[in-house]
Amino acid sequence: MSVMVAVTDSPEGAHALQVAVGEARHFGTDLVVLNLTLGDLDLSSLPGEPSHVVVERRGRRDPAEVVLDALQEREGSVDRLVIGVRRRSPVGKAVLGSLSQQLLLEVDIPVLAVKLPA
Amino acid sequence: MAAPHHGSTSPATPALPPDTRGPHSKRLGLITVVATFGGLLFGYDTGVINGALDPMIAYFGLTSFTEGLVTSILLLGAAIGAAVGGKLSDFQGRRRNIILLSVVFLVGTLGCVLAPTLGVLVPARFVLGLAVGGASVTVPVYLAEVAPSERRGGLVTRNELMIVSGQFAAFVVNAVIGNVWGEQEDVWRYMLAVAALPAIALFVGMLTMPESPRWLASKGRDEEALAVLRQVRSPERAEAELAEVHLLADEEKEAQTGGWSDLGTRWVRRVLFIAVGLAVFQQLTGINSIIYYGTQLLTDVGFSRNGALIANTANGLFSLLGCLVGMRLMNRVNRRTMLLFGFTGTTTAHLLVGLSSLLLPDGVLRGYVILFFVVAFVFVMQGTIGPLVWLMLAEIFPLKLRGFGLGVAVFLLWITNFLVGLAFPQLVAGVGISNTFFVFAALGVLALLFVRTFVPETRGRSLEQLESQFRRDYS
Structure with missing residues (x-):
């Protein structure tokens, strides 16, 4: 079994990763890290446990689709998805869409939505 | 003005045997000359309006608005041609795309040359623009993909020079035609017609040119990719380079993220x-x-x-x-x-x-x-x-x-x-x-x-x- 985390290029993304590490440890599972940024993820600070694999984005696809596909590929083996959420302006949502909203509505497994500590 | 090139930042690749000279160098040289006709056409077709415009104003009775429209509608076509051309050349291959472009160049040129009214001229200039835009994205990519890595920058630069040379050539040809046949009201048709020559040369030339090895490799057609590499590299180098070609094809996919x-x-x-x-x-x-x-x-x-x-x-x-x-x-x-x-x-x-x-x-x-x-x-x-x-x-x-x-x-x-x-x-x-x-x-x-x-x-x-x-x- 494993915990999956979608890491976006933002403080929320980094925070989601931290929380996901804790979750995976708590359940004693490994961790699937989805890199949704346009760079490389620096995972050198991750502890040795839980063991993790990184899944990279490939091709021009919607990030939500990337997450949904990765889940489908591992159907049955992922029991939790961790995402970082934040307040968005209505305009921002209208123009760029909301990844969090789409994932919360479409993912079949429990989704843990974490906010930055105030 | 030309298109982006990106040979310089390729990932580090295993050392390849140097590309020694041989019959394949001549083949590569010929490919370069033929493909850069695409750049020349780009330059010629953007520059040819300069000098043709005055007789056109007299012929069609252009206002300053329609004058701007006849000139610049080509650029609107180019914007669209550049956007669509990249996708098309990924889909059908560089070579086929350039051949298609040479036909579009020719059709656009004939449309302009024979245009009886503004209603034909403006769409024909737009069609010509589609070809210009398509050439701006396809030709440099083709050249970069056919050339060995150490010569990549130089070949792409040559394409940029061909664009400016095309414009210069158009100015010179227009000056000659304008001074010789300037009294005829159809003189602008002669000026525009000259652009058909490089379009035909591009078409005929590209028929015998090979497809880009990188594009073939990206489609999983390794056999054909290797066959092309054997034409344009020394024998020892060809085999060694297929791995690099794959690496670059992967990098290109990653660039589309x-x-x-x-x-x-x-x-x-x-x-x-x-x-x-x-x-x-x-x-x-x-x-x-x-x-x-x-x-x-x-x-x-x-x-x-x-x-x-x-x-x-x-x-x-x-x-x-x-x-x-x-x-x-x-x-x-x-x-x-x-x-x-x-x-x-x-x-x-x-x-x-x-x-x-x-x-x-x-x-x-x-x-x-x-x-x-x-x-x-x-x-x-x-x-x-x-x-x-x-x-x-x-x-x-x-x-x-x-x-x-x-x-x-x-x-x-x-x-x-x-x-x-x-x-x-x-x-x-x-x-x-x-x-x-x-x-x-x-x-x-x-x-x-x-x-x-x-x-x-x-x-x-x-x-x-x-x-x-x-x-x-x-x-």
């Missing part, structure tokens, strides 16, 4: 903003107003019709010379320094053109003084900002953002080119030559501020270094 959704990230928005700014300000120098309307401008400031046609060839010549100088300077001087110098030079030249046109009395002297400053502007522009902006567009984006970022910036570059081309005749008719150049000068000052404030130095820095700088500065 980013998209609109990534604009949610601040540093991504910032990089795109800088790239678009560079692309737009390159066009707002008005370089293409000279490339399209040079002859008319010279007629307006006192040259005779035939004299202006001849004097205009100086614009083409110094554009070519500027390009040659710029390419030599490019990797020796910091990009920012060169951009600031360039915009200072072009802005000064704009002011001097404006002032001479305002202050000097009508006559031969005024014409020559303005010609001098216009030529100086063209030379400085093509020696600095012109090639440099293309280079910076190619190296500013982190790999995963490149396909998307470059696409957006190049599209807006063509659109700006279109708008400036459309507005120039109306601006000249409305506020006069000197005020038009004062507007360009004001835009130049804005460009200087933009470069000073926003544009980072990209020379000698790896993509990784740049990316982490953007991340640090803008998140």
Whole structure:
């Protein structure tokens, strides 16, 4: 079994990763890290446990689709998805869409939505 | 003006045996010559309107609006052709795409040459633009993919030179035709018809040229890729290079990762903003107003019709010379320094053109003084900002953002080119030559501020270094 985390290029993304590490440890599972940024993820600070694999984005696809596909590929083996959420302006949502909203509505497994500590 | 090239930042590859000379070198040389006919056509078709426009105005009774439209509709076609052409060449292959483009070039040219009315001429110019835009993205990619890595930069540069040479050639041919058959009302048809020759040469030539090995490898057609490599590399090198070709094909897929959704990230928005700014300000120098309307401008400031046609060839010549100088300077001087110098030079030249046109009395002297400053502007522009902006567009984006970022910036570059081309005749008719150049000068000052404030130095820095700088500065 494993915990999956979608890491976006933002403080929320980094925070989601931290929380996901804790979750995976708590359940004693490994961790699937989805890199949704346009760079490389620096995972050198991750502890040795839980063991993790990184899944990279490939091709021009919607990030939500990337997450949904990765889940489908591992159907049955992922029991939790961790995402970082934040307040968005209505305009921002209208123009760029909301990844969090789409994932919360479409993912079949429990989704843990974490906010930055105030 | 040409298209992005990106051989220089390829990932480190296992050492390849050097590409020794042999029968394959000749084959590669021939491929280069044939494919750069695409660049030549790009230049010829954008430049040929300069000189053909005056007889066209008389023939069709053009207003300053329809004059701008006939000229610049080609750029709107190019914007679309560049956007669609890239996808099409990924889908059907570089070679087939270039062959298709040569047919579109020919159809567009015939449409323009035979146009009985404006209703045929304008769509035909648009079709020609589709080919120009398609060539701007397909030819450099084809050349870069066929060439061995150590010669990649040089071959792509040659394509850029062919574009400027095409414009120069169009000016010279127009000057000859205009001086010989200038009295005939159909003289513009002869001028446009000449462009059919390189289109035919491109078509016939490409039929016997091979497909790009990288494209074949990306489609899983390794056997064919290897067969092409054997044609254009020494035998020992061909086999060794297939691995590199795969690596580069993968890199190219990775470059297509980013998209609109990534604009949610601040540093991504910032990089795109800088790239678009560079692309737009390159066009707002008005370089293409000279490339399209040079002859008319010279007629307006006192040259005779035939004299202006001849004097205009100086614009083409110094554009070519500027390009040659710029390419030599490019990797020796910091990009920012060169951009600031360039915009200072072009802005000064704009002011001097404006002032001479305002202050000097009508006559031969005024014409020559303005010609001098216009030529100086063209030379400085093509020696600095012109090639440099293309280079910076190619190296500013982190790999995963490149396909998307470059696409957006190049599209807006063509659109700006279109708008400036459309507005120039109306601006000249409305506020006069000197005020038009004062507007360009004001835009130049804005460009200087933009470069000073926003544009980072990209020379000698790896993509990784740049990316982490953007991340640090803008998140």
